[in-house]
Each structure stands twice: as structure tokens, then as C-alpha cells.
Amino acid sequence: MSLKFGVLGLLKGEPLHGYEVKNRFEAMLGGTWEVNIGQIYTTLQRLERDGLVRPIGRRGDRGKLQYELSPEGHRALDHWLAQPDSGPQQLHEDIYVKLLLATRIANGNLQQLLGRQKRAYLQRLRDLNRxxxxxxxxxxxDLARLVRGALLHTEADLKWMDELSSERFGAEEGARTE
Amino acid sequence: MSLKFGVLGLLKGEPLHGYEVKNRFEAMLGGTWEVNIGQIYTTLQRLERDGLVRPIGRRGDRGKLQYELSPEGHRALDHWLAQPDSGPQQLHEDIYVKLLLATRIANGNLQQLLGRQKRAYLQRLRDLNRxxxxxxxxxxxDLARLVRGALLHTEADLKWMDELSSERFGAEEGARTE
DNA sequence: GCTCGCATACATACTCGGCATACATACTGA
DNA sequence: TCAGTATGTATGCCGAGTATGTATGCGAGC
Structure with a gap:
């Protein structure tokens, strides 16, 4: 989803062709997001199909085909920017399912799981700090601001792990479903 | 990804057919994750294709087809559970792209964006508390523990928004890419 | 007490978007 | 000439949603 609007955002301001879009996008993310080149082109094609973007002129230099935003493209971008982000849907992440399953089938090694998870988060903290x-x-x-957000997230995860591992487990009453 | 292992985890213990898997899964998540029924069946078929799961006997009652874990299925599940979760890749979320784009093209309304975003997070906090x-x-x-995690995440997001909106913007030096 | 209609249990098929791999082809510089 | 880079297409998997189909069961009304 965000790639689509990322492309739109880059195209606002100046027309670009696919390869250039890829480079700009990756540069904007400071190397933290390597986009697959194929995806850029399919994204551009779909944007064109949906009328948010249109090719400029004929193919140039080495088959390059530039795209520009259509008026609807501008509108769609502005609308997306104005819309608060709802983030990934509530509890749909792997870690949640993993915890639930671990609670109900691996009662013994829950502490192990928490420990491993904590170490992984610590490692991520270090990476993010660098x-x-x-x-x-x-x-x-601008990039540093993003990283700051990711850092806060990871700290929250760590805090969560600490809370969990200081709970007294066993006598699990919560693992029933039927 | 987590649906796949969620299914595996439910099948460990007792064989189930697709419809039942759906119900158990949703019950396990306490109604916070409504799975699409079609997805359950395709997931089961892929698990069968990959040898992690196999159908039991003939179709019964009303065409019901039960599945059980294969030995490889058990192994795959245990391995997944033992593996620390790496979470969604670093900065690949919409909000990051939105912030970057807002910084570079909508210099004026960044504060607006932050405000809207903060309100959205506050709303989510309320929902999660309920x-x-x-x-x-x-x-x-077990469910309450998950929600606690989501709460901590949302609090981190709020803190982030507060930090950002108290920065002095303007004179953006960070928005260059080329 | 039968039947019509609706709900539910259970399943398949089709579609679309995200994302990755593989391939093709031109240019460019050592 | 050969490695690498710039640029693009084709193809396929997976997650996810919609639409459709077929049984079974159940209540309302004649």
C-alpha cells in the first residue's frame, strides 16, 4: 500500500521513469527499504490503469518511459496524506499468534520464548541506534525522525517482554476456547 | 504468515476441518481477527501440498474433510515457535512513508497531520482499554496479555507524535535526496 | 404434519494486490 | 571484450476478499 503512494508522492513535483522511481524511493528511505524493481513497474502500470498517473510522450533514451501525476493522482495523494494512518490491524501480527500458541501448547518453554524474543529486540535496538x-x-x-519512531516501538516491545516474563505463569486459565 | 502457523498450531492436538479451524482461530483471537473462510481452505491446501498436513480418511458428515499434522508439520511448528519473531520489517510501514512525503511536499500541514494521527492513536488506546x-x-x-502489548505500542506511537510535534520545523535540511 | 423460506455449516472458484525471481536488452567504462 | 549498470518485461507465489454452491436444520403458517 505505501509503495503505491510513495510512487505517487515522488511523481508529484517531477515526472520520472520506473528505474528512477526505484532509486529515489530507496534514497528517501535511506537504504532501509530495498524495493524490487519489478514491483515498481507493476505499481506504475496499475496506477496508470486506475488513472492516477499517465505516461509522458514517447519512449526516450533507452526505452525509458516517464510518468506524471494526473489530476486524480494529485487528489488521491492529497487525500491519503490527509488521512490518519490506521496502521496494521490491531492484533494481526505474528508475535501475537506465537504467544497464544506457545501459551497453550508449549507451556514449559514460554519463558524461553520470551528470553529469545527479548534478545532479538535488544539487537534491533542496537541496529536502530546505529x-x-x-x-x-x-x-x-527526516530519516532520523522515523528511526526514532522505530526505536520507541522496540522499547515498548522490550517493556512488554519484561512485564510478561515477570508474571507468574502456570495455572493457565486463559487457554480455553470451546 | 501467522495464519499458516496458527492453523498448524490448532491442528496440533486434534484434527479439524476447515470450518472448525476458522471458528477456533477466531475464538483464540477473541474476536479481534475475523478470518476469511476462503483463506482457510487455500491455506490448508498449501499446507497439504507442502506436506505439513494431511487429510484424514474420507469426507464425512456434510463433505467435511478433517486434517491432521504430519511429522514434518510438527517439526515446522516447533521450529517456528522456537524462532524469535522479527516483526514487520523495520521501516516498511505506511506511516513512515506518509511522514517523509508530508515533510517534503506538504511542509505547511505537517502539524495538522501529527494532530490527526495523535487523535487516531488516542482513539485506539480507548478501544484497546475496553x-x-x-x-x-x-x-x-492470554488475550489480555496481547492487548497489553498493543497498548504499549500505541503509547509509544503517541509519545513519538508528541516528540515530533514539539520539534521546531521549517528550515528542513533533511528533505534532499539527489 | 407438511412445506416454504431462512439460517447455518461447509466448501470451492475466481479475482486482485503485494512482492519476488528470472529473463532480456541496451549502454558504458576498464 | 567483458563486467557492470541502466532499463524494462514476464511469470508466479501468497495473502486476502467476493461470489457461489450445496447440504442440513428449523420456525411460521396453512
């Missing part, structure tokens, strides 16, 4: 530092060094204030 | 209360009332301790 990333933030690099972003600041490069003058990419 | 959900947690209900889970506890129903004796679903």
Missing part, C-alpha cells in the same frame, strides 16, 4: 546516528551524520533529519 | 477489560472479565488472561 541507523539513527548515521542518519544524523548525513543530515537526514 | 478490549483488555473485556478479556479479563471473560477470564481470557
Amino acid at each position: 541507523l539513527e546516528e548515521r542518519a544524523r551524520r548525513d543530515g537526514r533529519v | 478490549l483488555e477489560e473485556r478479556a479479563r472479565r471473560d477470564g481470557r488472561v
Whole structure:
């Protein structure tokens, strides 16, 4: 979903062809999101099909085909930007299902699972800190802001793990379903 | 991804047919995840194709077809459970792209965007609180734990929004890419 | 007490969007 | 000339949603 609007956003301002879109997008994300080139082209085709984008002129240089935003494209982009993001739907993430299943079938190793998970989050914290530092060094204030968000998320995850592992488990009353 | 292993996890313990899997899954998630019925069947077929699951006997009652875990299915499930979850890849979420684009093209309304986003998170906090209360009332301790995780996430998002909106914007140095 | 209609249990088929791999082809510089 | 980069197409998997189909069961009314 966000790739679609990412492309739209990049096309606002100046027309680009697919390969360029890929590079700009990755640069905008500071190397934290490598996009598959094929996906860029299918995205552009679908945007064209939906009338949000249209090709400019004939194919140039080496088959390059530039696209520009249509008026509807502008509108769609503005609307998306104005809309608060609802994020990934509530509890649809793997970790939740994993916890539930671990609670009901692997009663013994729940603590193990929590420990491993905690270590993974700590590692991510370190990665993100490095990333933030690099972003600041490069003058990419906007990127650093994003990383800050991811850091806060990861800290929340850690806190969660700590809360969970200090609960007294056993006598699980919650694992019934029928 | 988590649906696949959710199904595996439910099948560990007792064989089920598709419709039943759907109901158990939704019950396990306490109504926070309504699965599409079609997806259950395709998931089961793929699991069968991959040898993680196999049908039991002939179709019974009203065409019901039950599935059970194969030995490889057990192994795959255990492996998945033992593996720390890496979560959705770092900065691949919509909100990040939205922030970046808003920074570079809608310089004026960034504060607006932050405000709207904050309100959305507050609303989510309220929803989650209600959900947690209900889970506890129903004796679903396991579910309440998940909701707690989601609450911590949302609080982190709010904190992030607060940090961002108290920055002094303008003089954006970070929005260059080329 | 039978039947019509609706709900529910159970399943398949089709479609679309995201995403990845593989392939093709032109250019460019050592 | 050969490696690499720039640029694009084709194809396929997977997650997810919609539409459709067929049994069974159940209540309302004649």
C-alpha cells in the first residue's frame, strides 16, 4: 500500500521513469527499504490503469518511459496524506499468534520464548541506534525522525517482554476456547 | 504468515476441518481477527501440498474433510515457535512513508497531520482499554496479555507524535535526496 | 404434519494486490 | 571484450476478499 503512494508522492513535483522511481524511493528511505524493481513497474502500470498517473510522450533514451501525476493522482495523494494512518490491524501480527500458541501448547518453554524474543529486540535496538546516528551524520533529519519512531516501538516491545516474563505463569486459565 | 502457523498450531492436538479451524482461530483471537473462510481452505491446501498436513480418511458428515499434522508439520511448528519473531520489517510501514512525503511536499500541514494521527492513536488506546477489560472479565488472561502489548505500542506511537510535534520545523535540511 | 423460506455449516472458484525471481536488452567504462 | 549498470518485461507465489454452491436444520403458517 505505501509503495503505491510513495510512487505517487515522488511523481508529484517531477515526472520520472520506473528505474528512477526505484532509486529515489530507496534514497528517501535511506537504504532501509530495498524495493524490487519489478514491483515498481507493476505499481506504475496499475496506477496508470486506475488513472492516477499517465505516461509522458514517447519512449526516450533507452526505452525509458516517464510518468506524471494526473489530476486524480494529485487528489488521491492529497487525500491519503490527509488521512490518519490506521496502521496494521490491531492484533494481526505474528508475535501475537506465537504467544497464544506457545501459551497453550508449549507451556514449559514460554519463558524461553520470551528470553529469545527479548534478545532479538535488544539487537534491533542496537541496529536502530546505529541507523539513527548515521542518519544524523548525513543530515537526514527526516530519516532520523522515523528511526526514532522505530526505536520507541522496540522499547515498548522490550517493556512488554519484561512485564510478561515477570508474571507468574502456570495455572493457565486463559487457554480455553470451546 | 501467522495464519499458516496458527492453523498448524490448532491442528496440533486434534484434527479439524476447515470450518472448525476458522471458528477456533477466531475464538483464540477473541474476536479481534475475523478470518476469511476462503483463506482457510487455500491455506490448508498449501499446507497439504507442502506436506505439513494431511487429510484424514474420507469426507464425512456434510463433505467435511478433517486434517491432521504430519511429522514434518510438527517439526515446522516447533521450529517456528522456537524462532524469535522479527516483526514487520523495520521501516516498511505506511506511516513512515506518509511522514517523509508530508515533510517534503506538504511542509505547511505537517502539524495538522501529527494532530490527526495523535487523535487516531488516542482513539485506539480507548478501544484497546475496553478490549483488555473485556478479556479479563471473560477470564481470557492470554488475550489480555496481547492487548497489553498493543497498548504499549500505541503509547509509544503517541509519545513519538508528541516528540515530533514539539520539534521546531521549517528550515528542513533533511528533505534532499539527489 | 407438511412445506416454504431462512439460517447455518461447509466448501470451492475466481479475482486482485503485494512482492519476488528470472529473463532480456541496451549502454558504458576498464 | 567483458563486467557492470541502466532499463524494462514476464511469470508466479501468497495473502486476502467476493461470489457461489450445496447440504442440513428449523420456525411460521396453512
